[in-house]
Amino acid sequence: MSRIRQFRWSDYEAVAEVWRAAGTDVVGRAELEAKLTRDPELFLVAEAPAGPRGIGGAVMGTFDGRRGWIFRLAVHPAHRRGGMATGLVAELEQRLTNLGCPRINLLVLPDNEAGLRFWQRLGYLPCPDVLFTKPLATSPSS
Template sequence: MPGASAEAAARQARMTDRIVLRTATADDIPALLDLWARAAKGASITDDEAGVAALLARDPDCLIVATTADDPATPVGTVIAGWDGWRCHLYRLAVAPDHRRRGIGAALLAAAEERFTALGGRRADAMVLDDNAPGHRTWQAAGYRPEPQWSRWVKPLPA
């Protein structure tokens, strides 16, 4: 069907046009934690109110939230675009299951990359679980690739 891809692109654009991107606020924290519990694969030791509040206190613009124009109070997607002055780190790219395949993840990544560019960042990296196949497709579609020569080394810090 020759017009099928154009039709799909037009439908995608209409759905994406209804998405609003903004930075998170402290009032969003409970809804963000709920979204991450439903939509993000794997939990982080900082997935709690104190952890997200500390993130927002340190860098109020780093947590980008997608909502719909119809319901601007309910997050349907997120990405943390952390900048430490040296590196650009992406975490918690998550889209609500009932809002996937609408361009929300791509819009969030584009906003994060714009933030990084404005701050002087040169390369963005993302934390992606090895067994998160749907996540791999999203990251690959946005131009990200794994670097097999790197491994993540971690050490939990005392409370």
């Protein structure tokens, strides 16, 4: 089993490689820095015995005091089907529980059949909610 621990800035390039290999957009340093000022203990990495810089997977969580959210669960294709994603989620759930979080939400695109099956296997239930989003203008330094 992989060792799961809190993200460190020295992990950034390895995590970015995991995101790229998994087909996910890379979170920029400025955005990530803002996230880490709030709840750094909820950004986790899974160390892998072999692989890019020893990081095989990552997950970001957040807690606003009412609900927890899971974002950016990604496992490098070379490390899939070994329990890494399940371990990352279990550790994040435990940390959210320790913070008093009563419910966790996450988003999965409807055409991501493997993702839908994964989350349902872990006990997450689909909701018929309608998602709304509004991009906000960001400063040029972002």
